[in-house]
Amino acid sequence: MISNKIFIIGLPRTATTSVCKAMVELGFTTAHTAYIQKTFDQAQVIADTPIFCDYQQLDKFYPNSKFIHLKREMNVWVPSIRQLLERMLHNLQRTDGGFNPYLRRCYHDIFQPLTADNIASDDFLIECYQRHQQGIEAYFKGREQDLLSIDVSQAGSYQALLDFVGITDSDKDDFERVNIGGKVTAWKQVESEYKVESTRRGRIDKLDYLENK
Numbered sequence: 001m002i003s004n005k006i007f008i009i010g011l012p013r014t015a016t017t018s019v020c021k022a023m024v025e026l027g028f029t030t031a032h033t034a035y036i037q038k039t040f041d042q043a044q045v046i047a048d049t050p051i052f053c054d055y056q057q058l059d060k061f062y063p064n065s066k067f068i069h070l071k072r073e074m075n076v077w078v079p080s081i082r083q084l085l086e087r088m089l090h091n092l093q094r095t096d097g098g099f100n101p102y103l104r105r106c107y108h109d110i111f112q113p114l115t116a117d118n119i120a121s122d123d124f125l126i127e128c129y130q131r132h133q134q135g136i137e138a139y140f141k142g143r144e145q146d147l148l149s150i151d152v153s154q155a156g157s158y159q160a161l162l163d164f165v166g167i168t169d170s171d172k173d174d175f176e177r178v179n180i181g182g183k184v185t186a187w188k189q190v191e192s193e194y195k196v197e198s199t200r201r202g203r204i205d206k207l208d209y210l211e212n213k
Contacts, residue, residue, distance in 0.1 A: 005040075005062045006165065008047035010070025011132055013080040014046040015152040015196070017186050018175045019161070023131065024194045025169055031196040032187045035102055035204035043196040052132070053100045053106035056139060061209035066164065069136050069149040076153075078125050085111065085119045100204050126149060 008027070010016055018033045019037075023045045031043040034048075040046065051058065055067060072080075090116060091098030094106050096134050108114050118124040140147040148164040150157040152175045162170055177188035 004044075005049050005058070006045045006068065007055055007058055007062075007064040007065060008045065008068045008070065009052045009136060010047075010068070010072075010083070011049065011052055011077075011129060013077055013084055014070035014072045015175065016070060017178050018067065018152055020045065020047050020187065021178060021190055022158070022161065022172075022175055024166075024190060024192045025172070026162075026165070026170065027194060029166070029194050029196050031198050032105075033198040034207075035100055035199050035206055037205060038200070039196055039198055040207065040209070049103045049106045050207075053109050055136070057209050059139075065146075067136075067140070067147045068161070068164070069133070069147060071133070071149060071151045072153070073151070074126055076128070078122050079130065081125055081129075082119055086116075087123065089114070089116060089119065102207075129156075 006023070008016055010019075010020055017032060020030050023030045028045045029043050029047040031039045031047070033048045033051075034040055034046045059065060059067070085092075088099070088107070092104055098104070110132060111118070111125075129155065136147070136149075148160060150160050152158075158172065158174050162168070
């Protein structure tokens with residue numbers, strides 16, 4: 001079991017897949033979402049749900065971990081997250097199936113109250129983003145060495161990642177842009193021995209860090 005983790009705590013549509021793909025290429029065992037304990041045991045880097053929602057509990061359960069907060073300009077993020085939420089809304093609101101309870105809880109926590117009218121509001125989405133960012137900044141105040149905040153579209157962001165994870169030599173100097181145009185399938189196409197599955201053949205189980213929540 002890897003005790004020191006790197007948690008990617010950026011919200012959806014902030015380039016979590018691009019960063020996960022980069023981490024795989026750098027040789028880190030990586031999972032994009034984690035819904036079984038085996039994923040947490042095997043992966044050194046984990047992103048998306050339930051990470052962006054539960055980073056404080058994860059910080060306590062996995063001491064000495066590092067965190068990567070991904071930022072994005074509002075004029076780019078708002079239409080992108082709206083498109084995703086509109087596509088997910090029906091399954092997020094269902095009580096008879098749909099998405100797994102970890103995913104559903106995280107989206108309802110971050111985008112509360114999650115309604116079609118709120119998704120259509122720029123102000124609502126921006127407020128959700130800012131509340132999440134402010135929470136991260138407040139939580140890590142005085143612990144800046146444990147947190148990297150980057151916008152992958154900005155020059156120098158890839159080098160900042162390399163410095164943060166202690167990589168001194170890389171044959172790349174920028175992130176690969178994936179999931180462009182609303183697509184969210186890029187992670188499925190990644191084939192690598194460093195890629196860690198998020199579920200057990202579609203099934204989820206209890207996560208140790210939530211046992212005392």
